[in-house]
Each structure stands twice: as C-alpha cells, then as structure tokens.
Amino acid sequence: MKIGIVCYPxxxxxxxxxxxxxxxxxxxxxxxxxxxxxxxxxxxxxPNIYYHEVVVQNYPLFDFPPYETALTSSLVHxxxxxxxxxxxxxxxxxxxxxxxxxxxxxxxxxxDIPFITTLHGxxxxxxxxxxxxxxxxxxxxxxxxxxxxxxxxxxEETYKHFRIEKDIQVIPNFVDTEKFRHSDKEHFKKMLxxxxxxxxxxxxxxxxxxxxxxxxxxxxxxxxAVPSKLLMIGDGPERQNAEELCRCLGVCNDIRFLGKxxxxxxxxxxxxxxxxxxxxxxFGLSALEAMACGVPVISTNVGGLPEINVxxxxxxxxxxxxxxGMAENAIYxxxxxxxxxxxxxxxxxxxxxxxxxxxxPLYEQLYEEVMNxxxxxxxxxxxxxx
Ligand code: GMT
Numbered sequence: 001m002k003i004g005i006v007c008y009p010x011x012x013x014x015x016x017x018x019x020x021x022x023x024x025x026x027x028x029x030x031x032x033x034x035x036x037x038x039x040x041x042x043x044x045x046x047p048n049i050y051y052h053e054v055v056v057q058n059y060p061l062f063d064f065p066p067y068e069t070a071l072t073s074s075l076v077h078x079x080x081x082x083x084x085x086x087x088x089x090x091x092x093x094x095x096x097x098x099x100x101x102x103x104x105x106x107x108x109x110x111x112d113i114p115f116i117t118t119l120h121g122x123x124x125x126x127x128x129x130x131x132x133x134x135x136x137x138x139x140x141x142x143x144x145x146x147x148x149x150x151x152x153x154x155x156e157e158t159y160k161h162f163r164i165e166k167d168i169q170v171i172p173n174f175v176d177t178e179k180f181r182h183s184d185k186e187h188f189k190k191m192l193x194x195x196x197x198x199x200x201x202x203x204x205x206x207x208x209x210x211x212x213x214x215x216x217x218x219x220x221x222x223x224x225a226v227p228s229k230l231l232m233i234g235d236g237p238e239r240q241n242a243e244e245l246c247r248c249l250g251v252c253n254d255i256r257f258l259g260k261x262x263x264x265x266x267x268x269x270x271x272x273x274x275x276x277x278x279x280x281x282x283f284g285l286s287a288l289e290a291m292a293c294g295v296p297v298i299s300t301n302v303g304g305l306p307e308i309n310v311x312x313x314x315x316x317x318x319x320x321x322x323x324x325g326m327a328e329n330a331i332y333x334x335x336x337x338x339x340x341x342x343x344x345x346x347x348x349x350x351x352x353x354x355x356x357x358x359x360x361p362l363y364e365q366l367y368e369e370v371m372n373x374x375x376x377x378x379x380x381x382x383x384x385x386x
Contacts, residue, residue, distance in 0.1 A: 001085050001367060001371070002086075003025060003031070003085065004035055004084045005018050005035070005087075005088050006075070006098070009040040010038075012205055013120065013121070013173075013283070014120035015040055016042055017090065018040070019040040019042040020042065020356070021363060023043070023049070024176070026046045026049045028360070033052060034050070035078055041262070042262075054067070055074075068098050072101045086116065086370060087113060087115040087116070090120060093127060096141060096143075096144060100139075100144075114146075117144040117146075117147050117148070118150070119141070119168070119282075124137075124158050124282075126209065126280070128162075145373070146369070148366065151173075154170075173283045174354050175351060177292050180265050184269070185269045188270055192256070197228050198272045198334045199270055199272050200219060200231070201233060201275070202215040202231070202234075203274075204236070208237070209278055210278050211278055211320070212241075215232070215277060216230075216249065217245075217249075218277065218330060219255065221327035221331075222327050222331055226331055226335060228254065229255070230255045231256050231258055233259070235259050243257060269293055271295045273295065273296055273297075273330055273334060274297045275298050277318075277321075277326060278299070283303070283305075291308070291309075291314060291348065291351035292352075294347060296315040296333055297309045297315035297347065298316050298318070300317065310346075314347040315329075315343065
C-alpha cells in the first residue's frame with residue numbers, strides 16, 4: 001500500500017508515534033511518504049520511506065504564514081505524483097482539515113483519497129476544544145474516513161467535548177521492545193551516580209501540562225530519604241522555572257538537565273524510576289518506553305495513564321499535585337533492592353502487551369477496511385464506491 005503520513009516532526013509523542021508507525025509499515029513492505037515541515041526526529045533511512053518537506057512561502061503581508069494552505073498544497077502534489085492509496089494524519093490540528101481540503105481538491109480531478117485521523121491528546125483536550133479551533137476540528141474529524149484514538153480515555157473525552165457522529169476506534173500506542181530494552185550501561189550509571197545512588201528520570205517537552213515543578217518537589221522528598229539523582233530530559237517553556245526551583249530547594253547538585261536526547265534507551269537503561277506527574281496524558285508514551293526498559297513509573301491517575309501504569313504492579317498512580325503521596329510511593333519502590341527488582345520486572349512484562357508487532361496489524365487492518373470501501377481505478381487512484 002502507498003501511505004501518506006502527516007505529523008509534527010518534533011520530539012512530541014504524536015510525531016514520535018507516527019514516525020515509528022511509518023518505519024514499521026515500511027519494514028513490512030508498504031511505501032510510506034512522510035509530509036511535514038521538517039524531517040521527523042526519529043526517522044531513519046529505508047528504501048520504502050520518502051520524506052516531503054512542506055515549504056511555507058513567506059510574504060511581508062503575512063504576520064502568520066499560512067502553514068495549513070502550504071500543507072494542503074503539498075498533500076495534493078504528493079498524493080498525485082506518487083499515486084498514494086490513503087492518508088493517515090496524526091494530531092487533528094491542522095492536519096485533519098488540511099487532509100479534508102486536499103481530498104476536496106483532488107475530487108474535482110476525479111480522485112477520491114481516503115484519510116484517517118489519529119487523535120493524540122492535546123488536539124482534543126487542550127487546544128482542540130477551545131472555541132478558536134473547535135468548529136474546524138469537529139468538522140474535519142467527522143469528515144475523516146476513519147478515526148482512531150490512542151486510549152479509551154481519549155475516545156471518551158472526544159465524545160464528551162465534540163459532536164462526533166462516527167465511531168472512534170481505540171488503537172493504543174506501541175513500543176518497539178527491540179529498541180527500548182534494558183542494556184548494560186553500568187559504566188554510564190557509575191559516571192552519573194558514583195556512589196550507587198538510585199536514578200530517577202523525567203522526560204517531556206516541559207510544557208505546563210507536564211507539571212515539571214512537581215517532578216522537582218517529589219525528588220526533593222525522595223532525595224532526603226534515599227540517596228538519589230534526577231535526570232531531566234527534554235526542553236520547553238517550563239525548564240527555566242524548574243531549574244530555578246532546584247536552586248531554591250538546594251537540590252541542584254543532584255539534578256542534571258540533559259536537554260533533548262535521542263538515545264533514550266540508553267538513558268532509561270540506567271534509570272530506576274520514571275516520574276510523570278502530568279495534569280493530563282491521553283496515553284503517556286514516554287512512560288511506556290520507560291517500562292519497556294524495565295523502569296517502574298510514578299504517575300498521576302489521569303487520562304489514559306491508568307491504561308498503561310497498573311497500580312501497585314508497574315508503579316503507582318496519585319492524584320494530580322499529590323507531591324507527598326508520589327514521594328512516599330517512590331521511596332517505597334526505591335528503598336529495598338528486592339522491591340525495586342519486582343517493580344522493574346513487572347513494568348517490563350506489562351510493556352510487552354503494547355509491543356509494536358501486536359499493534360501495527362490493527363492499523364493495517366483498518367487501512368484494509370477503509371480501502372475496501374473504495375474501488376481502485378487504474379487512471380485516477382481510488383474512487384469511492386456508491
Ligand atoms: O504530551 C505532549 O505535549 C505531546 C503530545 C503530542 O501530541 O505530541 O503528546 C500526546 O500524544 C502522545 C502520543 O499519542 C501521548 O502519549 C501523550 O500522552 C499526549 N499528551 C497529552 O495528552 C498531554
């Protein structure tokens with residue numbers, strides 16, 4: 001199948017998931033065309049993978065260069081020139097409306113290409129439901145030929161906030177357990193924790209929704225009870241506040257801000273506990289990747305997090321802002337070697353249920369179903385059956 005994937009190219013979870021999906025599909029023989037404004041960070045070379053950059057022409061009149069228009073035009077060109085079978089857009093804004101618009105343009109030329117929208121989280125819960133975007137988001141989701149959500153919770157949130165007339169299929173996020181697995185990095189661990197301290201980690205884009213200051217506050221309490229170090233991975237608007245808080249609390253010497261990192265499997269291999277105290281997570285892909293490396297998780301109990309982090313089994317879940325509770329649970333996991341080993345083992349076992357090879361066929365099946373609703377014609381791509 002020839003598939004077009006539209007996504008954000010950055011370190012955000014939706015772009016990462018879309019890239020991993022495209023790479024897995026290409027390995028299975030599909031031809032995959034990525035369309036974005038930058039090469040997605042995790043995208044590796046493969047003969048079946050193509051990358052098409054969306055170039056936004058600027059002009060002095062534009063205070064806000066029209067990305068959606070440029071993306072739509074790129075979609076029209078890429079679909080036509082490469083005879084794509086379907087489009088799969090990740091993150092509704094503005095990808096679903098651009099796909100809809102491209103579809104309408106192509107329809108005038110006798111080509112009807114189906115498009116699938118995968119909802120990832122903030123496109124619904126934070127940004128999407130804002131009146132600034134809601135009418136367009138609602139319309140373009142409803143016009144999608146199939147809709148998927150990355151968790152049951154996100155599906156419910158979507159129905160709660162938008163008038164959706166179609167079925168939303170839950171296809172959970174996945175992890176490549178060959179890439180995300182524990183490997184022996186003792187020398188690396190020794191450099192960061194020379195006296196055998198426990199290592200805690202947090203990975204995010206440091207946005208408000210991640211509550212990074214809670215990470216520091218939890219760590220301060222853990223650190224007072226268990227010799228430990230904290231690794232803060234990623235970057236974003238809240239980083240400065242977080243660094244300032246470290247200084248105020250006097251824990252700077254045991255916290256390292258590593259910025260954006262690509263070798264996450266190596267960092268997670270030396271990590272003992274993952275902290276994700278978010279205000280909301282539709283899924284929490286970073287926590288799943290940590291679990292696949294055998295790292296237990298302390299998270300909040302919101303959104304889709306209870307669908308991946310199992311209370312008292314793979315870690316613990318607390319209310320948003322419950323610093324005391326999160327610290328207590330973290331100390332419980334970290335204090336004794338045997339307890340920690342048990343949690344590590346169970347986190348790894350549970351992550352296996354989200355293994356890539358289990359989830360990719362669900363997308364392939366959906367593609368088949370959508371394509372079967374269309375009839376292929378040699379001259380003009382696909383035409384919808386009446
Ligand atoms: O978490 C972010 O700010 C990034 C965001 C994105 O769309 O890139 O992540 C969302 O999608 C991820 C992949 O499906 C999920 O794992 C994250 O939980 C979700 N973030 C939120 O819901 C806040």
